[in-house]
Amino acid sequence: MSLNELIPTLFFHFTRPPPLPTLFPYPTLSRSPPCLLHPSPRPAAPPAVGAPQAMVRCAHCGLHLPASDAVRGTDGTPFCSAAHRQVAERA
Structure with a gap:
């Protein structure tokens, strides 16, 4: 057998066979984590934000803070x- 006759037959020996068909989604679902199969109910909404507070400015550094958190001076x-x-x- 010459090299020209051998090349076409060797080519098909080195190529991969086609993949086997799979049964989708059955194997996929059986391996899925339980959270994907049965999702848990959504968590409750966060509590409502309180009413806005009055802000004051520190007389020393200028920081703005809620009036309820401020430390008051003698005056x-x-x-x-x-x-x-x-x-x-x-001072």
């Missing part, structure tokens, strides 16, 4: 912390 001036109130009262 009612708002501060963001007791340390800033002490610094302002010393």
Whole structure:
């Protein structure tokens, strides 16, 4: 047998056979995690946001914070912390 006759027959020996057919989706579903087969109910909505609060500005550093969180000075001036109130009262 010559090389010219051998090349076509060797070509078909080196190619891959076609893939075997699969049974979709049956094998896929059997291997799926349980969360995909039976989804859990959606979580409850987050609680509603409270009403807006009045904001004040720290007299020392200028930070804006809710009025309920402010530390008040002797004259009612708002501060963001007791340390800033002490610094302002010393001056």
